[in-house]
Amino acid sequence: MADENILLNVAGLSAAVDEKVILHDVDLTVGAGETHVLMGPNGAGKSTLGHVVMGDPEYTVTGGKITFNGQDITDLSTDKRSHAGLFLSFQAPVEIPGVPVSSFLRAISAGRPGVGDMKGKQFRKHVKELAEELNMDPAYLDRELGVGFSGGEKKKLEMLQLLLLEPKLAFLDETDSGLDVDALSVVSRGMEVYRKRCNGTLVIITHNTRILEHVDVNRVHVLVKGRMTAEGDASMIADIDENGFEQFEQAAAAAAE
Amino acid sequence: MGADVLNNVNAMPAPTWHRLGMNETAVELPEGLSFAAQVEVEAAAELIGEAGAFDAAVAALQERVDAARAAGPADTRAILKAVDPDVDPADLDIPALSTYEHKAARQEMANNVAEAFECGMGEQATAWLAEAAGKGAATVFAPAAGKHGQATVRIAGVDGAANVAAIDVVAPAGATFDLTVSLDSPAAGSGVVGVVLRVFAGENAHVNVTSVHTLDETWMALDDTGIVCDEGAFVTVRHRMLGAGKSYTGLATDLRGDLSRVDVDTRYLAAGQDVRDFNYIVRHRGKKTRCNIDANGALMGESKKVLRGTIDLVRGCKGAEGTERETVLLVDERVENKTIPVILCDEDDVAGNHGATIGHVAADQLFYLKCRGLSQEAAEGLFATATLEETALAVEDETVRAGVGRLAGRLGIPYQEVEG
Numbered sequence: 001m002a003d004e005n006i007l008l009n010v011a012g013l014s015a016a017v018d019e020k021v022i023l024h025d026v027d028l029t030v031g032a033g034e035t036h037v038l039m040g041p042n043g044a045g046k047s048t049l050g051h052v053v054m055g056d057p058e059y060t061v062t063g064g065k066i067t068f069n070g071q072d073i074t075d076l077s078t079d080k081r082s083h084a085g086l087f088l089s090f091q092a093p094v095e096i097p098g099v100p101v102s103s104f105l106r107a108i109s110a111g112r113p114g115v116g117d118m119k120g121k122q123f124r125k126h127v128k129e130l131a132e133e134l135n136m137d138p139a140y141l142d143r144e145l146g147v148g149f150s151g152g153e154k155k156k157l158e159m160l161q162l163l164l165l166e167p168k169l170a171f172l173d174e175t176d177s178g179l180d181v182d183a184l185s186v187v188s189r190g191m192e193v194y195r196k197r198c199n200g201t202l203v204i205i206t207h208n209t210r211i212l213e214h215v216d217v218n219r220v221h222v223l224v225k226g227r228m229t230a231e232g233d234a235s236m237i238a239d240i241d242e243n244g245f246e247q248f249e250q251a252a253a254a255a256a257e
Numbered sequence: 258m259g260a261d262v263l264n265n266v267n268a269m270p271a272p273t274w275h276r277l278g279m280n281e282t283a284v285e286l287p288e289g290l291s292f293a294a295q296v297e298v299e300a301a302a303e304l305i306g307e308a309g310a311f312d313a314a315v316a317a318l319q320e321r322v323d324a325a326r327a328a329g330p331a332d333t334r335a336i337l338k339a340v341d342p343d344v345d346p347a348d349l350d351i352p353a354l355s356t357y358e359h360k361a362a363r364q365e366m367a368n369n370v371a372e373a374f375e376c377g378m379g380e381q382a383t384a385w386l387a388e389a390a391g392k393g394a395a396t397v398f399a400p401a402a403g404k405h406g407q408a409t410v411r412i413a414g415v416d417g418a419a420n421v422a423a424i425d426v427v428a429p430a431g432a433t434f435d436l437t438v439s440l441d442s443p444a445a446g447s448g449v450v451g452v453v454l455r456v457f458a459g460e461n462a463h464v465n466v467t468s469v470h471t472l473d474e475t476w477m478a479l480d481d482t483g484i485v486c487d488e489g490a491f492v493t494v495r496h497r498m499l500g501a502g503k504s505y506t507g508l509a510t511d512l513r514g515d516l517s518r519v520d521v522d523t524r525y526l527a528a529g530q531d532v533r534d535f536n537y538i539v540r541h542r543g544k545k546t547r548c549n550i551d552a553n554g555a556l557m558g559e560s561k562k563v564l565r566g567t568i569d570l571v572r573g574c575k576g577a578e579g580t581e582r583e584t585v586l587l588v589d590e591r592v593e594n595k596t597i598p599v600i601l602c603d604e605d606d607v608a609g610n611h612g613a614t615i616g617h618v619a620a621d622q623l624f625y626l627k628c629r630g631l632s633q634e635a636a637e638g639l640f641a642t643a644t645l646e647e648t649a650l651a652v653e654d655e656t657v658r659a660g661v662g663r664l665a666g667r668l669g670i671p672y673q674e675v676e677g
Contacts, residue, residue, distance in 0.1 A: 054628050058620075082630035094625045097584070098524065098553045099643035100650060106673050107639045108629040120673045142650050161629065 006067075007032040007169055007201050008053070013064035015052045021062065022048045024226045024256075028203075030169065035195065035202045035215055037237065040223035041245045046205045047091060049223065050171035054088045055081050069168060083111070085168030089158040089175050091205075095146035101157065102127070102141045105164060115164060130163050133193065135186050152183035159190030162200075169201040170194070176211035188214050209241045224252035261286050266382045267507050267536030269565045271357040271601055279563055279595050282534050284382065284505055286419075287477065290449060292389050293418035298396055300408035306399025311425040312371070314457040318487055318513065319370045326368055336362050361603070365572065370513060376453060376483035377507025377536045383481055386453035390423035395455075398424070402459075403431035411439045411656050414476050416446025421479070424454045428462035428490075435465045437652060440480065440501070441660040442472040450501075451479035458490035460514065467495040469652055470504055471660030473667060474529060478504035488514030488543065497648045498525040498533055500664045509538040512546035512574075523552040524644050527560030527592075528668050535564040537581070541607070545576035552583040555640045556592035557668075563595040566611070572603040580610040587616055588637045641670045649675040 010028040014021060022045050030036050038046050052059050053066055055078040066074045073081055096104070105127055109115045118126060131138050136156045146154055155175050162170055175187055188211060194200040206212065212234075220236040222229050222245070229248040230236070268281035338344050339351045340362045354362065364373050376383040400406035412422050428434045440450045450472060458464045470478045478501040484492050498504050510519045519539060527533045539548040550566050568579035581598050600609035618626070618636050626636040645665050649658045658675060665672030 056624055058624075077632075078624065078627035079630050079632045079635075082628055088628050090625065090628075094622050096622050096625075098647065099639060100647050102650070103639065103643040103646040103673075104629075107631060107635065107642065107671070108626075110635075110671070112630070123673075144647075165629070 005031040007069055009067040010053065011065050011067070013052065013066065014062045015048065015059045016062050017059050022059065022226050023052065025064070026223070026226070026228050028221060028228065030201060030203060031218070032168070032201055033199045034218040035204065036219045036221060037212060037217050038203055038205045038221050038223060039207070039240055041249070044223045045226040046223050047173050050088050050173045050203070050205060053171065054078055054086060082167075087162060087165060087167035087170040089162060089170060089172045091173040091177065093146055093154045093158055097144050097147050099145045100142055101145050104145050105141070105161070108161065109164060112165065127160075127164065130160050133163070134159055134190055135182075136160060151178045152180060155179060155183060156186055159187055162194050163190060163197070166194070166198040166200070169203065171203045171205065173205045174207065176206055176208050184211065187211070191215060209237050212237055222248045224248045225256065227252050227255050229255070261288065263382045263385055265379050266505060267377065267534055267565065268379050269536070269597065269599060270538055270567050270569060271599060273597065279565065279597050281379070282505070282563070284479070287448060289417065291418045292391070293415035293420040294391050294394065295413070295415055295420055296396070296422040297411040298408065299411070300398060301406065304398050304400055304406040304408060306397035306425070306427055308395065308397060310397050310399050310427040311455050311457050314427050314429070314459065315371050315374065315485060318485070322368060322370060322513070337366055340366065361571070370485060370511070373511060374483055374485060375509045375538070376455070376481045377509040377538055378479065378481040378505060379507065382479065382505070382507070383453055386421050386451050386479060386481055387423055389419045389421035389451065390453060395423035395425050397427065398434060398436065399427045399429070400432040400434050402429040405433045407435040409437045409439070409654055410452070411441065412450050412452060414442035414444065414446055414448055414450050414472060416444070417448055419449040419451065421449070421451040421453065424452060426454070426456045426464055428456075428458050428464050430460040431462060432459065433463040436467070437654055437657070438466070438468040439654065439657050439660065440468070440470045440472055440478050441656060442476045443660070443663070445473075447475040449477045449479060452481065454482040456482065456484040456492060458484065458486045458492050458517070460487045461489040462487070463490070464492045465495075466492065467497070467652055469497040469499070469648060469657045469660070470501050471499055471657065471664045472501035474500070474502040474531065476501050480504070480506040482508045484508070484510040484519060486510065486512050486514055486517035486519065488516060490514060490517045492519045494519065494521045495651065496521065496523040496525075497652070498523070499645065499648060499661065502530065503532040505534045507536045509540070510548070511540050511542060512548065513542050515543040516545050517543050518547040520548070521550040523550075523554075524647065525552070525554035525562070526557075526641055526644050527554070527562055528557040529560065530558070531560040533560070533562040537564070537566045538569065539567070539579060540569045540571055541574040541577040541579060542571045544574060546574055547577070548579040550581040553644075554584075555586040555588055555637075555644060556594055557588040557641065559589070559591045561593040563597070565597045565599070567599040567601065568609050569601045570604050570607045570609055574604050575606045577604070578608040582611070583613045585613070585615045586618065586637065586640050588641070638670065641668070642672060645670060645672050646675065
């Protein structure tokens with residue numbers, strides 16, 4: 001990959017929580033406009049990687065560097081990483097009682113080019129259109145954030161934020177988990193719209209290869225026990241689907257010794 | 258012109274240590290107040306009921322309460338003997354009672370709905386509010402049995418005056434009624450804006466009360482409510498105490514009928530030197546009665562807040578369940594917050610739950626909000642914005658929405674207008 005096309009570069013990243021090392025010397029390079037898939041067994045550190053790239057204070061970076069869009073963001077605050085163009089779709093989005101979705105969306109759009117400049121009516125119209133695009137009942141916009149939402153509605157709301165904020169790169173942390181067929185197709189559509197509309201870059205964290213059926217994947221990365229153990233093209237997905245992660249677990253065990 | 262200071266306001270039924278300074282409050286009224294009684298009522302003419310309808314409804318309920326009691330077995334407990342003046346002092350089984358226990362036992366012996374009726378702010382404040390509203394001047398809403406009705410009462414600040422509305426809601430069997438009360442100050446000035454509200458919810462009636470305070474900081478708000486629920490009645494109360502330099506809110510509910518229920522949903526905001534003082538009392542007397550008291554608020558500047566919530570599970574309320582929760586966001590280190598959940602229990606086979614979350618935005622919520630680009634300051638500001646916008650979304654009244662918009666401007670809180 002030509003250096004000028006690199007959007008995210010994670011180099012030698014190690015991270016720990018409560019002195020327990022979760023990520024060991026992880027490398028990940030993602031080019032602008034590409035779609036990468038991060039796979040691995042449960043507890044491999046996939047979600048942790050997404051959280052550490054976003055600057056989750058629960059984790060301590062013990063080594064390495066994160067460069068995004070040419071800027072070293074290793075020590076940047078999470079909110080500034082967001083404004084720099086990073087996005088993390090949560091596996092389990094939080095509920096915030098007392099905060100209507102509409103108030104939340106308006107607040108997170110403030111100060112962003114385009115969507116932050118929209119007047120009230122124009123903004124509401126835009127949000128409503130995005131909700132309709134995701135088969136989301138606009139009545140949800142008046143409800144409290146996440147409160148009483150089904151798993152599918154929560155994930156749709158994550159996709160709505162993705163389309164609203166149009167980040168440069170989005171980590172989708174198991175956005176497909178626990179969804180029925182209809183919700184899964186809505187999420188797939190959201191990913192497609194995001195990629196086409198703003199040449200979006202995706203890092204999809206998933207266990208489920210079904211979500212990848214309609215996505216052109218550029219690279220696949222396999223994380224096992226906090227170590228990147230393999231990387232390859234989209235053909236790896238079928239291989240993992242067929243044979244699981246056992247082949248990579250041995251490599252991870254060898255690396256740990 | 259009445260007292261300059263109202264004492265024993267928002268008193269907890271069962272006091273705690275006096276040194277904590279939370280048992281009750283004294284309300285110092287502004288000097289030289291006149292009584293304005295300028296109240297705007299918006300309701301269909303057929304909803305207006307007759308004076309005395311509330312007392313008549315309570316009397317009718319009393320007849321059934323007495324009949325049910327006569328059919329029941331006599332009570333031989335020592336606690337009841339203890340309040341009997343003719344009791345033999347030589348009977349050493351009689352317990353020594355606290356003031357609260359004594360009063361509770363007397364109420365139980367009398368079993369008198371009218372005598373037990375109370376508003377949350379306490380006798381002195383309730384009497385003062387009734388006097389300020391004008392004797393016999395209560396607006397009575399009385400929808401027909403099984404029918405639906407709605408009304409809005411707007412009480413605006415009158416400079417130098419106490420502008421108070423007295424309202425009775427009498428919802429007969431099967432009726433549903435929505436009442437919105439707005440305490441607002443569209444014009445500059447100072448004074449007291451208040452409401453004293455009595456609600457009788459008949460058998461299986463459903464009453465929704467919404468009260469919104471959007472007063473500027475030069476005004477005092479007094480919001481006093483008493484509710485009686487007959488069998489299967491359901492009352493929801495939405496309190497939105499967003500403005501006023503000092504606001505005092507009292508709500509007492511007598512869940513007299515079996516299977517009756519009250520849900521209280523409170524949101525409050527306080528900034529600068531604001532004071533928010535709440536007293537919620539729910540007496541579970543009927544079997545399988547329910548209450549949920551849910552309060553959410555944000556305190557900014559040097560504001561002070563005290564919220565007393567008492568769930569009283571009275572003997573006989575088998576199967577009752579009461580829950581109170583509060584979430585308080587302390588935006589500024591200088592704020593003073595007091596939360597006093599109390600559960601009194603004189604019955605088995607009941608459940609009383611309480612919980613409070615006090616502090617800053619929860620870590621997982623904060624990380625989520627930061628991931629969406631909000632700094633800690635912006636994340637905390639979102640809760641103030643959300644409180645205002647939620648009110649504007651929930652209350653479809655232009656006066657309320659205008660008041661919320663004005664309040665947002667005064668407090669410098671980002672706010673998007675809600676379309677009608």
